[in-house]
Amino acid sequence: MSQEGREEVVGYITNSNFQTEEGVSFRTGYSLHPPALPVDFSKLKDDKDEHWARESQMPFADFRKASQKVKLFLPRKGQAMRSLADEWLCFVNGEKFTNTSLGYIADMFPQVVEGYQDGDDPFDMRPSKNKNKMGRNWYPTLLLNLDVKKPLPEEGVEFLFVRVRSKQIKNGRFDLEVIVMDAEGDIIALSNHINLVLDSTRNLAKRRKSGDEDGSKL
Secondary structure (H helix, E strand, O other), X not given: OEEOOEEOOOOXXXXXXXXXXXXXXXXXXXXXXXXXXXXOHHHHOOOOOOOEEEEOOOOOXXXXXXXXXXXXXXXXXXXOOXXXXXXXXXXXXXXXXXXXXXXXXXXXXXXXXXHHHOXXXXXXXXXXXXXXXXXXXXXXXXXXXXXXXXXXXXXXEOOEEEEEEOOOEEOOEEEEEEEEEOOOOXXXXXXXXXXXXXXXXXXXXXOOOOOOOOOOOO
């Protein structure tokens, strides 16, 4: 993908037909650790679930405009670990998630780095803890892969669960493991990211074109 003469994204796609796939299948016994909190979808819609609360606005939402397209529900008492973030999502406009939504979903989550920079968990949903959130970073993606494990039904689904976790944050670069699950707890997709941590002003500044001297995309 090119923008204003700059090559921004290079993508490689390996595609297969889920309906005709053949081969061995084994149950591995995998489960989330720590386990995700239970959820009552009939109450979640009205933001009355015991364990999950809607995040009304993600940090720096005007800058991260994509976050305005979904409702995010986060653990009411904060994340289980600072290095991970759990969430349930649904579209704001009532549309259903389909297979074409998975690329977006795999890149839509609370930023783990901000939990370390702000001291307390900035996504703790308790009124006594929920402070004014100050998103201030840009996280350009160096690499993102997406492995779809189970196709969503053609009619789509209303809610999806996402867990994102970082194994190392060092020298302004960090990794992310993203697990997408459906309401039944089946793995829908796995994704891994490599990102940088930069000040948001770097993304808002005027960019140099590919032929400019001393130019850098980052």
